[in-house]
Amino acid sequence: MKTREYLAIKRRIDDFELSEQLTRTKLMQGARAGDVRALTLLRERYGLRLPIVEDTLKVALPWKPNHGHHKNGKNGNHKNGNNRN
Secondary structure, eight states: OOHHHHHHHHHHHHHHHHHHHHHHHHHHHHHHTTOHHHHHHIIIIIOOOOHHHHHHOSSOOTTSGGGGOOTTSSTTOOTTSOOOO
């Protein structure tokens, strides 16, 4: 392989890696801000989860048990709205 061809291929690989790194960084920022789409992409593309962020969200996430809700659907509140404590 000629040196010029090698350098062109290496440059394309380096550009791709930089692009992926920037994408991942942006997804992490979005996920930490509560962006459900970013959380989903992080999980699908990189196998990463942010459980602390996931637990604070008010929306159901498909990979969470019970989709983030308790049986009564009110996240810990009894049917009449009072806690059972």
